[in-house]
Amino acid sequence: MTTFQEELLPATRRALLHRIAVAQAEGRAPSLVAAVVRGGRAVWHGARTSVGGHQPDEDVQYRIGSITKTFTAVLVLRLRDEGLLDLGDPLEKHLPGTGAGEATIAELLAHTGGLAAESPAPWWERTPGSLRPELSDVLGEQPLLHPVGRRHHYSNPGYTLLGALVEGLRGAPWEEVLRREVLEPLGLHRTSCQPLAPHAGGWAVHPWADAMLPEPLEDLGRMAPAGQLWSTTGDLARFAVFLAAGDDRVLSAESVREMRVPAAPAEPADVLDGATYGLGLQIQRRDGRLLVGHSGSLPGFLASLTISVDDDVAAVVLTNCTSGPMVTAVGADLVRIVAEAEPRIPEPWRPLAQVDPSVLELAGQWYWGTHPFALRVTADGLVSLGPLSGAGRRARFRANGDGTWTGLEGYYAGELLRPVRRSDDTVSHLDLGSFVFTRQPYEETAPVPGGVDPEGWRGIG
Known part of the structure; x- marks a missing residue:
């Protein structure tokens, strides 16, 4: 028998479908797929498409761009939990000679390491990774644009360094370590570095005409830890469950909670939105609720993973166009729709097992x-x-x-x-x-700093 917790109400499901339908139509997306997670599993999947003969399901791959960074951060936290590094260690201690070694591992995770946002030209997202075979090709002659630790400045090369750190300490390629230590234990069998059929093709939609142009699908090479992955709404729904609750096979609940704690100041432009960054996770206050997750984009694809831990609701939104739907806003709206229409039912109150x-x-x-x-x-x-x-x-x-x-x-x-x-x-x-x-205000018998006036409390006379 299906319980309330296991299935969304029909009105809620229609509201979710309406939201993604509006996003796909107004954003002129070739396709848009989404999922909602509650109670530790996906409870809704929706899709809208104008390209292809059928609606994409939860197993169709889309490129997820910078959501890849959250996976890389998980690998780094695993190294920390095993005692192989400390987040306060300078990168130079474990990966010498990069030219950015004074930045700590925590600063790289939180994008406060002072590094440039992008690698030197040509634009890495639309050119082969073979053009950047070495870390020096990713970092350029002047890796640092800002004083280390002084400000939040989003950096793709910073996560390339973290991927190289993982490879150095594990003695294996980043992709291999990711599959062995994260993807397989969590059952993310449809998440991969290269596209696996069935997968969506990436498109650019003309800004002033309803016409499309295929986008190139490049292997990012050294930049892979910053944005290479392909995934599905089904796999990212399972990943959202992990980021909310942890899984001792990968990271404890305490460690994933640490990822969700702000580790970087908000940029001045983001202060009103309360947007900041944790350890591999974006953090934002929206509609009165705290949301964590990550967005992603590569030519031909947009992605969003949004989690409200307090509401026990998460949303995944994937689409195959370079620009159009505001997928982060769509994800936040899907979370809001469920959280407001069907508020989380509190766990029953329980007494202490033992009283000390x-x-x-x-x-x-x-x-x-x-x-x-x-x-x-x-x-x-x-x-x-x-x-x-x-x-x-x-x-x-x-x-x-x-x-x-x-x-x-x-x-x-x-x-x-x-x-x-x-x-x-x-x-x-x-x-x-x-x-x-x-036990009493300024109790005379307690060692109150500064002491207590011996005449005690008094009136005005």
């Missing part, structure tokens, strides 16, 4: 100065600390196993929460990165 008296003792109201805070113990094994009401600094904390807790987010990310006990083992106060939280 020493942790339960911490629950309740605390004061930072005169500001009231509440500490709650939750069934997921975490504690949360935040203002009793209104806005302010709040965070969840993970137990360290020694009676202390480490902040997971916001102002307190990485900060240590330490219950300080009296000689009789009762809790005196909480120390959070030097902030003292007491």
Whole structure:
């Protein structure tokens, strides 16, 4: 029997179809395919086409351009998790002699390494990769345009360096490592570096006439880690599930969560949209929700992968034209349609499996100065600390196993929460990165920094 969670309502499905139909018609795309993911699997697939005898299905390949970068980032995070590198390492430590070695691996992942946006002419997306056989051909004589680490500047050559880093540490071609470590474990059997039938052909649509021109399909060679891949809505739907929840065969949930954290400042032009970049993922606030994913384009193709983790909804949009449909906007709209029409049903509340008296003792109201805070113990094994009401600094904390807790987010990310006990083992106060939280505002018996006036609280007279 199909449950509500397993199937979208007819009205929702029609709204999704209407959105991609408008995008394909107004964008004058030869074809446009899309998928929506919810509850860990694809729940809807749609297609519109004006070229060919049948509608493309979830197994037809399209080129996905820069979504390839997210796959490359996953490979780099795997190297980090295995202890083969640190994200703070300069590239020179692992890949010497590039001329861009002072940039750290994290900076390359977040496009803050100062590198140029493109490789030297001719335009790499429309010419054979054989023209750029060496890294020096990709980087040119002056790889750096900006001071390292100072600003976000999107760089395709930066991901070529990351691909070369993967090859150097694995001792195998990037494509081979990708297939063995990511594609096969996740079951992405229709994702490949070269097109596999059935696949769409890439087209340029004349801007002032309803006419088309075939685009060349080039092997990008050294630039492959920045944009080579072909994939399908079916495979990218599975990849979206992985990017939201992790998969211990590839990357843990904690590591993919790290990819989704902003690692680069927003460009001034993007500040109003709240757009920034994580570790291989674009991040944007749109329609009041936080979206992560990546867009992609190569001559003849546009692609978008959009995920709202909070709504448990993701969308994939692929089309085979050089310009036309705004696929990133379409993907965001597909997510919004589902999230608003069929909001996520919360998991049932569940109590703690076991109650630790020493942790339960911490629950309740605390004061930072005169500001009231509440500490709650939750069934997921975490504690949360935040203002009793209104806005302010709040965070969840993970137990360290020694009676202390480490902040997971916001102002307190990485900060240590330490219950300080009296000689009789009762809790005196909480120390959070030097902030003292007491059971009463400016409690006299607690070591409040600066001390407490011995005359205590008073009125105006």
